[in-house]
Every structure is written in C-alpha cells, then in structure tokens.
Amino acid sequence: MTTRRTFLTRGALAGAATLAAPAVVRAQDVIKWRMQTYAGAALGEHVVKPAVDMFNELAKGKMEIELFYSDQLVPTGELFRAMQAGTIDCVQSDDDSMASPTEVTVFGGYFPLALRYSLDVPALFYKYGLDQIWKDEYAKVGVKHISAGSWDPCNFSTKKPINSLADLNGLRVFTFPTAGRFLTQFGVVPVTLPWEDVEVALQTGELDGLAWSGITEVYTVGWANVTDYFLTNEISGAWIGHFFANMDRWNALPPEMQALMETCFQQSHYYRQHWYWAGEASLRVNETKLKLTTIPSEEWKAVEDAAVKFWDEIAAESEVKAKVVSIIKTYNETMTKAGVPYRY
The missing domain is CATH 3.40.190.170 (Bacterial extracellular solute-binding protein, family 7)
Incomplete structure (x- = not known):
C-alpha cells in the first residue's frame, strides 16, 4: 500500500526530477518528397514548377517537394512503377505515357477527338463523374489520384x-x-x-x-x-494530365499538407488553362517559324x-x-x- 509519506516522497522526487530535466526542444523533421514530371525543364518551368514553388513556400519548412524533370530519375514509361514502389513519391503525367496498369489508362493524354476545348477536361471530371472513376481505379493499385487538369491540344x-x-x-x-x-x-x-x-x-x-x-x-x-x-x-482539343502520389506516402501526410498540395495543384491546372489558351492563338498569329x-x-x-x-x-x-x-x-x-x- 502507498502510505502518505511514500506518496509525498515519491511525488516530490518526481516533481524535482521533472523540474531539473533540461528543456530540450526538438525541431520536427521536414517531410521531403521527390516528384518527377513528364515534362522537360523548359516546359516544366510552366506546367509544374510554379505549383511546386508555391507549395514549398506555403509549407513554411514543414514539407518540401524536390522536383525532377522528364527521365531524370526514371524513364517516363517507368514512372508508375517507381511511384507505386515508393522510389518516387509524387508524379505529374498522363496515364498513357507512364503505362499505368489501370482500366482508364487509354484515356490519358490525347483520347482521339474526345475533347474540343480545355474546359472539357474539368467539366468531364468534376461535373460528369470521371474524377471518382479515376480515384477508384488508382486506389486499386496503391496510388492516390490527386487531381486532373487540361493541357494543350494535339x-x-x-x-x-x-x-x-x-x-x-x-x-x-x-x-x-x-x-x-x-x-x-x-x-x-x-x-x-x-x-x-x-x-x-x-x-x-x-x-x-x-x-x-x-x-x-x-x-x-x-x-x-x-x-x-x-x-x-x-x-x-486538350491533353488530360494528372497529379498522382504513392498511396501510403499520401496517407502519412498531415491533413493540412494534403489540402495544401491539392490547392497548389489545382492552381497549376488553372494556370495552364490560360497559358495554353492564350499561347495557342498568339503563336499562330504572331510567330512565323x-x-x-x-x-x-x-x-x-x-x-x-x-x-x-x-x-x-x-x-x-x-x-x-x-x-x-x-x-x-x-x-x-x-x-x-x-x-x-x-x-x-
């Protein structure tokens, strides 16, 4: 049985030990991800780097995405397997180029004559149900489908x-x-x-x-x-591309980092829409090469x-x-x- 004396003695000793212990503040480890895009460096400057830079800035040192361009870590045709295995945490690509083993792969990139304008892509995904189909198909193979967006015509x-x-x-x-x-x-x-x-x-x-x-x-x-x-x-009329992540790595992220990544990638989709839309017309009219x-x-x-x-x-x-x-x-x-x- 614990007597009043032993309780007080032990309590006092424990309190003293606590007070005597040095205050050690351990900085939380920065979460680091590696991401590879289908795009080369010149194109990547527009189609992905602004979003990654934005994410890294807003993450305030809690998380950092290191960006790699086409074929820098693995060939584009091996992107899916590398992400699935966790060699790469996150990928920007179409399904077709990275040979995804899903039922929807054939629709990635340019599915012939299915789209007329860039707005057709978000309309199909977020108003006609393709987003949930993609999320379900990729979840079956251990990959998180983060979001889809449109690129240029073909x-x-x-x-x-x-x-x-x-x-x-x-x-x-x-x-x-x-x-x-x-x-x-x-x-x-x-x-x-x-x-x-x-x-x-x-x-x-x-x-x-x-x-x-x-x-x-x-x-x-x-x-x-x-x-x-x-x-x-x-x-x-538009390329269908996506952001993907290894499912285990995605699930391990704090909810605020998941939300921040989704937001930055959606901003990337928006940027590409007006960059390509304006660029296609301007270059046809004003360039002569x-x-x-x-x-x-x-x-x-x-x-x-x-x-x-x-x-x-x-x-x-x-x-x-x-x-x-x-x-x-x-x-x-x-x-x-x-x-x-x-x-x-």
Missing part, C-alpha cells in the same frame, strides 16, 4: 507540309501510345523516344515530325527550330468518324472503359446540342 508539327490525309502516310511521328494506335490507320508510323531525344531525332531524320502537343509547346521547348509546318487540324497548313474539313471528317469507331473498340474492352466512353459520348452530345460556343 496537332502535327512536321518537316514537310500536310495538306491532305494522304500526306500522313509513312510519317515517322513522336506521339502518345493511344494516339499512335489510332493514327496508324492513316499510315502514321508512331516512334517511341525519350522526350529529351526528340529534337535531335528531328534533326537527324529519325523523325519526320511529332503529334505531341499544340503550338505553344512546339515553340517553348525548341521544336519550332527543327520543324517547318504546323497542321491546324486537332487530334484532340512554322507555316500553318490545314486539311479541308470535308476530308478531316474521315478522321472524326474513325475516332467514334475507335471509341467503340475501346468500350468493348471492359465495363469501366465502356462507362467512360458512355460519359464522353453523353457529354459531347450535350455540347453539340447546346451549340455555339460549346460546339460549332
């Missing part, structure tokens, strides 16, 4: 002019996996290369052109210096019709793909019925 930039569909035949083109799969029916030969090797490949003749971006990227990254023509017909060409609309309709057939082929592959295609069709039908300015 056009051909080539060393020879394209004025008809026949001019596409035999063109060796750097493009995305799904876009390449679609374009082969028109004679295009898709070529896979590291992003940083594209400029040299255009100079050496290994590539005849690219179908990777709109005109803003072609000028920004220097491809306008090694190509001569830009086709105004679009394979897609690339000569603009156009395939007549009556001929280009064959590509548009082929795209709808391609959607049906993809829809037949799984229930999830069929659900996404159905949403894309419903959305486009609504936009078409709404008329100008939604669809012309």
Whole structure:
C-alpha cells in the first residue's frame, strides 16, 4: 500500500526530477518528397514548377517537394512503377505515357477527338463523374489520384507540309501510345523516344515530325527550330494530365499538407488553362517559324468518324472503359446540342 509519506516522497522526487530535466526542444523533421514530371525543364518551368514553388513556400519548412524533370530519375514509361514502389513519391503525367496498369489508362493524354476545348477536361471530371472513376481505379493499385487538369491540344508539327490525309502516310511521328494506335490507320508510323531525344531525332531524320502537343509547346521547348509546318487540324482539343502520389506516402501526410498540395495543384491546372489558351492563338498569329497548313474539313471528317469507331473498340474492352466512353459520348452530345460556343 502507498502510505502518505511514500506518496509525498515519491511525488516530490518526481516533481524535482521533472523540474531539473533540461528543456530540450526538438525541431520536427521536414517531410521531403521527390516528384518527377513528364515534362522537360523548359516546359516544366510552366506546367509544374510554379505549383511546386508555391507549395514549398506555403509549407513554411514543414514539407518540401524536390522536383525532377522528364527521365531524370526514371524513364517516363517507368514512372508508375517507381511511384507505386515508393522510389518516387509524387508524379505529374498522363496515364498513357507512364503505362499505368489501370482500366482508364487509354484515356490519358490525347483520347482521339474526345475533347474540343480545355474546359472539357474539368467539366468531364468534376461535373460528369470521371474524377471518382479515376480515384477508384488508382486506389486499386496503391496510388492516390490527386487531381486532373487540361493541357494543350494535339496537332502535327512536321518537316514537310500536310495538306491532305494522304500526306500522313509513312510519317515517322513522336506521339502518345493511344494516339499512335489510332493514327496508324492513316499510315502514321508512331516512334517511341525519350522526350529529351526528340529534337535531335528531328534533326537527324529519325523523325519526320511529332503529334505531341499544340503550338505553344512546339515553340517553348525548341521544336519550332527543327520543324517547318504546323497542321491546324486537332487530334484532340486538350491533353488530360494528372497529379498522382504513392498511396501510403499520401496517407502519412498531415491533413493540412494534403489540402495544401491539392490547392497548389489545382492552381497549376488553372494556370495552364490560360497559358495554353492564350499561347495557342498568339503563336499562330504572331510567330512565323512554322507555316500553318490545314486539311479541308470535308476530308478531316474521315478522321472524326474513325475516332467514334475507335471509341467503340475501346468500350468493348471492359465495363469501366465502356462507362467512360458512355460519359464522353453523353457529354459531347450535350455540347453539340447546346451549340455555339460549346460546339460549332
């Protein structure tokens, strides 16, 4: 039994020990993440670095994201596996380029003719339900889908002019996996290369052109210096890209860091919308390195019709793909019925 004397003695000794103990203030360890983007350094300055800089500043030393550009840590095609394994904490990419093992991968990047404008992307994700589908599919493979946003449209930039569909035949083109799969029916030969090797490949003749971006990227990254023509017909009106994170690393973050990251990445999506939207028009009008060409609309309709057939082929592959295609069709039908300015 504890007597009054032992209680007082022990209590006094414990209190004295507490008072005598030196006050040690241990600074909380900074949370450090490594993030890799699909973009090279010149493009990354616009499409991701401002968001990372903003996050690091607002995190006030509690967390820091170290940014790496295309292929710096791992090749782009290995980004998903590296993130899933925890080698990289966070990734900015489309699903298609990083070979995600999900049912929605085929829709990442440029799904042929599914989008007309950049606003179509957030509308589809946050008003038509694609966001939840992506979150569910990535959760199955241990990855957090943070958010989706739009980038630029997809056009051909080539060393020879394209004025008809026949001019596409035999063109060796750097493009995305799904876009390449679609374009082969028109004679295009898709070529896979590291992003940083594209400029040299255009100079050496290994590539005849690219179908990777709109005109803003072609000028920004220097491809306008090694190509001569830009086709105004679009394979897609916007690129679908995302921010992802390793699920365990994401779950380990304090809620305020999760919220801050989501906010900064949404700001990144907003920045790209006006940067690309203004850039595409301005460069077509005010720059002269690339000569603009156009395939007549009556001929280009064959590509548009082929795209709808391609959607049906993809829809037949799984229930999830069929659900996404159905949403894309419903959305486009609504936009078409709404008329100008939604669809012309």
